[in-house]
Amino acid sequence: MASTENITLELKAMNQRFSALAKAAPQTMVAYRSLMMEASKPGLLPAKLKELVAVAIAVHQGCGDCILFHVANAASHGASREELAEVLAVSIEMGGGPSTVYAGRALEAFDALAGKA
Numbered sequence: 618m619a620s621t622e623n624i625t626l627e628l629k630a631m632n633q634r635f636s637a638l639a640k641a642a643p644q645t646m647v648a649y650r651s652l653m654m655e656a657s658k659p660g661l662l663p664a665k666l667k668e669l670v671a672v673a674i675a676v677h678q679g680c681g682d683c684i685l686f687h688v689a690n691a692a693s694h695g696a697s698r699e700e701l702a703e704v705l706a707v708s709i710e711m712g713g714g715p716s717t718v719y720a721g722r723a724l725e726a727f728d729a730l731a732g733k734a
Contacts, residue, residue, distance in 0.1 A: 624729035628689060631682045657690070665694035669701065673708040676719040684719060688726045701727050 639646035657667050668691035675683035691701065705720040712719075 621729045621732060624685070624726050627682075628685055631685060634682075663694070665691060665696050665700075668694055669696055669704045672701065672723055673704045673711075676705060676708040676716050676723055677712040679715055679719050681719070681722060684723045685726050688723050689730055692727060692730055698724075698727055698731065 635646075639650075657664055657671070659667075668687050671687040672684060672691055675687055688701070701724065705723055709716045709720050
């Protein structure tokens, strides 16, 4: 199991890569960040649910950084471990074996960020 320190360092490294890319391609990244903000803001669906959906998609796609980013966001919007587990079950249903590997990573990240690691 990953430690809280490792998960925190991974999240920091991901943010640094995002920042470096923003400096290298500012117009693209400003537009992308605007899209992210618009898509994830509360509307008919609360931000927590949108972030949980993003986790499920990230797990299905096998994007480790995306999993970490959206797990952290879901937790910051009040998602519980149990809610995450339900979303991960749907992702596994849709993605099969590979999704089980990434779902485990998502749960591990949540636990580390919640101080359960």
